[in-house]
Amino acid sequence: MAAQTPYEILGVKPTATADEIRKAYRKLAKQLHPDLNPGKPEAEARFKSVSAAYDLLSDPEKRGRYDRGEIDESGAERPRYSYRPHAEGAEGWRYQPEGQMDLNDLEDLFAAFGSGDRGGRGRGGAGFGERLRMRGQDRHFTLTVDFAEAAKGDKKRLSLSPDEWLDVTIPAGIEDRQVLRLRGKGSPGIGGGETGDALIEVHIAPHPLFRRDGNNIRIELPVSLAEAVLGARVAVPTVTGPVTMTIPKGSDSGAVLRLRGKGIQRATRPGDQLVTLKVIIGHPKDPELTEFLEKWASSHPFDARREMPQP
């Protein structure tokens, strides 16, 4: 059973005047007052509810709030499912007007008001879009190239989607994380503003062999003891392909040989490749070698650490 309304409790119509309400209350209060009804708990209970009803309806503000459904019979705030916080919150997109673009993007928003909207009267009466000239946003991308591509320069195609791409010219000698700017390849401008740029941050993948040193490229080349002492012609990898290099007779471990023009392939003056020799003994337990060195070392005293700095 639904609870009685305060109007029902006082026996008046919802349209009753303040005077009618007061009269109805006084009449009931006289009948039901506990002092006049000792030992009648139901009278006492009704007296309480009549008092509460009168309390609510005699106060114009409370009565108004009750009538509007803002508070219940006891004066407590009625739970409201007010739509606004929902509509403006994260769930609100559920009731986005159909067939309208999703205005998530500022550019879309400006575009939506940009043409034919002449609502504005102020500032010369121009439409919003006509006043608003804005350069298109830059678009940011990253592109990873390998070491040789960065050293020699290359052309790469950056796919943005199955049917949109950017042709990017990688200049020879580009630095890791250098940003290339492609003018006019960004987002379109608004209201006649210029198109933004595409900004491409180029990452150079590390290489196990080559190491960059300015315009030069360094590598470490393992050579045998015999090649170092007797000299040899060996194949050496470079960014432009392998080349044959002469190791001079009597080269030491750590010696640096220069391959001119085999470094970073800059148009004006290409860098060099610097090859550091690293002698590998190969068979350090070879008995013949041991026998030879025992004889040889005794007649050739040598301190290999003589130029080592003091700690």
Add this chain to the structure above:
Amino acid sequence: MIALDEVLNRLHGLDRSELGRWVENRWVLAEQHGETLLFREVDVARIELILEIRHDFALDDEAVPLVLGLLDQVYQLRRQLRRLCDALASQPEELREAVSQALSPPSSG
């Protein structure tokens, strides 16, 4: 998710067939789950809104979609405006001041 019976329980003065018709008209969205309909909080709030429009403002079935359509547009604009304000709030003070300046009424003379 809130089941249909729970919605009827929460909102006095709403009857089952009436709510069913609102869902059919797509004034409010619901998910069919077996025999019953399920609603989200936003849907229940919208049902109460429609209830107010229908009963308290005494608008008929013809007028309700018009009012809802306008309200949806207003709320979409308000969401968009909020995004714009949030974006503006995160800008450097200099820029915010420049925008504030541009928004202030032109001084006379």
